[in-house]
Amino acid sequence: MDSLLLFMSFVFLGSVLGQVSYSIPEEMAKGSLVGNIAQDLGLDVKRLKTGKARIYTREGPEYIELNKERGVLVIKEPIDREALCGQTTPCALDFQIILENPMQFYSITVEITDINDNSPGFKNSEIKFDINELSQIGSKFVLEKAIDNDVGVNGLQGYSLSSSGIFSLNPYRIGSSRNVEMVLKKHLDREKQQRLFLVLTALDGGDPQLSGTMLIVITVLDANDNAPVCTQTEYKTNVKENSLKGAVLTTVSASDADEGPHGRIQYSISNVPEGALEMFHVDKDNGVVTLMGKLDYEKFRHYEIDVQASDEGGNSDVCKVIIEVLDTNDNPPAINIMSALSIIAVMTVHDPDSDDNGFVKCILGENVPFVIKSTSNGFYSLVTDSDLDRETASEYNITVTCSDEGVPSLSSSVTLTLQISDVNDNAPVFERSSYEAYIVENNTPGLSIFTVKARDADWNQNARVSYILEDSSVNGVPVSSYVSVSADSGVIHAVRSFDYEQIKDFQFRVKAQDGGSPPLSSNVSVKIMIQDQNDNPPQVLYPVQTGGSLVAEMVPRSADVGYLVTKVVAVDVDSGQNAWLSYKLQKATDRALFEVGLQNGEIRTIRQVTDKDAVKQRLTVIVEDNGQPSRSATVIVNVAVADSFPEVLSEFTDFTHDKEYNDNLTFYLVLALAVVSFLFITCLVVIISVKIYRWRQSRVLYHSNLPVIPYYPPRYSDTLGTGTLQHVYNYEVCRTTDSRKSDYMKCIFSKPDNKYWIYHHGWFNWTNVNPPQWDDLDFGRNMILQL
Incomplete structure (x- = not known):
């Protein structure tokens, strides 16, 4: 059987009725007006709505959208002319406006004009030259060319060089690109100036004018007074776009009148168009230019490359290489598919055979939510069969297979890729x-x-x-x-x-x-x-540190080991381990006599108190928290080791006057001696007066046989529970066994521990006898004294 020829193609129904052109600048904001398409096409706005007007473009993103309510074209997304067209001019968007019932086509062309939104720039921020001091005036040094993605007047327009008096610019044009070289105006002297720093500025012609800079570092060398010279100013070559990697494009050559190392020339690519740096390679020794990448005529049709020929002394010349890319048939025809509401595509199928050999049926692949429907005259439409959900399937590959009924049957197929557009039906x-x-x-x-x-x-x-x-x-x-x-x-x-x-x-x-x-x-x-951070030190609540008075804890000389002297109470407003406090004895008059509880701050004796122990004991307790780093506070605890008030008084009189010696030491010694003498005489007079007064009262009481009126001093309580004093005291008057021979005394009875507080001639003592007897008095225990 003769082979069956089956044709399949996609067609647009209707005809092109008109063409409109617009010109807009790039980077217009979203929603900006392009043109009144209804007015320019002579259409009624109602026709745009009833005809379900829409924009159709063959490829690429849609930058323009149609506002059917107003009959105007507006910007859908800002357009970057450089990203869209590169250096190609003019730059234009071509698309169609399609109407239905009846189907009509209108061609629209929107030219995108350039604005000055790109500054000229150099590939390298710095370029270095090694120039011999014997270089002749007029020697040329080719500089790197700046690149400006804008076109026309907004593109690169010129260069300027910072003033040095030694070099000047010599701009010139080769082909369609602007190049620049630096010319030596004065002789160099390495012994006077070994290095020069110049700034090359590239300027465009936009308004406002934009610029870019490059630093030129010149090192002055010796004895290379001839620069390489290119054999040809320009090298032109043609190359097919399907040429393989490694293909030789051309060979550049240069000569140098110098001999030896100064005449040895090396070649390098000094400037290429943006995006083409990896496309070409030049052999540094022989100047052979080869292809290193894949050419694409549809993207770049023309390349201009600067090959720099340099000797070892830093002198150089530039050889221009112009490469023209030739087109080859490496792109198959594109099939464009139109979409309209639920109709995905319309296709026509033609088989030139007759009878059953030309009767064609088309089917779809399985598991797709689409169906294909046949219309008259060999037209088929692809429509949706159920609701689409982009989050479930964002893309479908639909294979359409059409077969005739000949024997054997012949078939042809095409695959359509369908992207599902999104609607906002999911919340974050x-x-x-x-x-x-x-x-x-x-x-x-x-x-x-x-x-x-x-x-x-x-x-x-x-x-x-x-x-x-x-x-x-x-x-x-x-x-x-x-x-x-x-x-x-x-x-x-x-x-x-x-x-x-x-x-x-x-x-x-x-x-x-x-x-x-x-x-x-x-x-x-x-x-x-x-x-929490450990940002607060501990605060000592007890003992209170006063500025003008002295608080001392009383320890009798009969105190046993473990005797509770007092308790240091402190708090920390931090939390956690930053508020865990520990107590340590930092200094002490006698470290062998006292210790401080690490956790509770209790100060106790660690040995038996003896008569040899000093009356004045000064303890420095440091309170530390458990933070990292830890914070601390210190407290001074004064302790009196004595059994009687006068003993404490005599020892503690100058306790509050412990100060640092200053330059007037003699004055303070004399003053202290006078104060002590005065206090001693005063105390002596007071004691003698009190003794005489009490002796008289006791004699009067003894002779009068009057009942004794009890004396009830105020109650004392130890609110902090330090163990220094008992909580509650009851008082009664007691006398010695022989009142005629002994002085009157008061007994203070303590119910909690059955002990007595004895007041006798101004002396405070404890006794453990019940009832108290003068001969059995056991003087001791604790006394709190505040001067």
């Missing part, structure tokens, strides 16, 4: 239902605490998530004065420095909102917990 979802974060107090404002993250199952703009801090208050203050959230990244920053002692935690909510229209959103709760 946070990775967690709630967040907790920690930050150490005394932080730096602006510190990043942590990041919240939400994801949106939609695509592109509909999936672009922004984060917003919801309005709320913390302790009556707006939460925005505590934290802020980055709209793009979701990073939460501290606005202020936190203090754990003022606020320990707070909560707020963050909203994630997508970029759809209308936008969808969700929110999440965030809790910030402040962590």
Whole structure:
């Protein structure tokens, strides 16, 4: 059987009725007006709506969209002329406007004009030259060419060189590109100036004018007074776009009148168009230029390359290589598919055979939500069969197979790739239902605490998530004065420095909102917990450190081992281990006599008190917390080791006057001696007066036989539980067994431990006898004295 020829093609129904051209500058904002297409095409706006007008473009993104309500073309996305067309001019967008019922086509051309949005720039920020000091005036040094992606007047227009008086610029044009070389105006003297620094500036012609700079570093050398000279100024070559890697394009050559190392020439590529650096290679020794990449006539048709010929002395010349790319048939025809509502594509199938050999049926592959329907005259339409969900399947590869009914049957197939566009039907979802974060107090404002993250199952703009801090208050203050959230990244920053002692935690909510229209959103709760730092030292509550008076703890000389002298009480406003306190004895008059409880701060004796122990004992206790690093406080505890008040008084009179000696030591010694003498005489007179007065009273009482009136002094209580005094005392009067021979005394009876407090001639003592007897008095225990 003769072979069956089967034709398949996609057709557009209708005809091209008109063509309109517009010209707009690049980078116009989204929504900007391109033109009134309804007016320019002579169409009624209602026709755009009833005809379901739409824009059809063969390839690439759609930068223009049709506003059917107004009948105008507007910018859909900002257009970057350089990204769209590169150096090609003019740069234009070609598309069609399609109407239905009946189907009509209108061709639209929008020319994109250039604006000055690119500054001239150099590939290298610095270029170095080694120039011999014998270089002749007029020697030329080729500089790197600047690149400006703009075209026309906005493109590269010229160069300027910083003033040095030694070099000047000599701009010239080779072909269609502007080059520049530096010319020596004065002789160089290496012994006077070994290195020069110049700045080359490239300028464009835009308004405002933009520029770019490159630093030129010149090192002055000796004895190379001839520069290489290219054999040809330009080398032209043609190459097919399907040429293989390694293909030889041309060979550049240069000569140098010098001999030896100064005449040895090496070749290098000094300048290539943007994006073509890896496309070409030049052999440094023989100047052979070879192809290293894949050419594409549809992208770049023309290359201009600067090959620099340099000797070892730093002199150089530039050889221009112009490469023309020739086209080859390496692209198959493209099949363009039109979409309209639920109709995905329309196709026509033609088989020139007759009868059953020319009768064609078309079917689709399995598991696709589409069906193919046959219309008259060999037309087929591809339509949707069910709802589409981009989040389930964002792309379909639909294979259409058409077979005739001949024997054997012949068939042909084509595969269509269908991308499903997105609608905003999914709200952002946070990775967690709630967040907790920690930050150490005394932080730096602006510190990043942590990041919240939400994801949106939609695509592109509909999936672009922004984060917003919801309005709320913390302790009556707006939460925005505590934290802020980055709209793009979701990073939460501290606005202020936190203090754990003022606020320990707070909560707020963050909203994630997508970029759809209308936008969808969700929110999440965030809790910030402040962590404590050891920023507060311990504070000593007892004993109170006073400036003008002296507090001393009394220890009798009969005190046993373990006797409780007092207790240091301290607190720390920090928390956790930063508030765990320990007590240590830092200094002591006699370290062998006292110790401090590490945990409770109790000061106890560690041996039996003896008569040899000094009356004045000065203890320095340091209180430390458990922070890292730890903080501490010190307290001075004065202890009197004595059994009687006069003994303590005589020893402690000058205790409060322990000061640092100064330059007037003699004055203070004399003053102290006078004060002590005065106090001694005063005390002596007072004691004698009191003794005489009490002796008289006792004699009067003895002779009068009057009942004794008890004396009840005020109650004393040890609120801190230091063990120094008992809590409650009852008082009664007692006398010695022989009242005629002994002086009157008062006994203070203590019920809790059945001990007596004895007051006799101004002396305070304890006794363990019940009832007390003068001969059995056991003087001792503790006395609290405040001068």
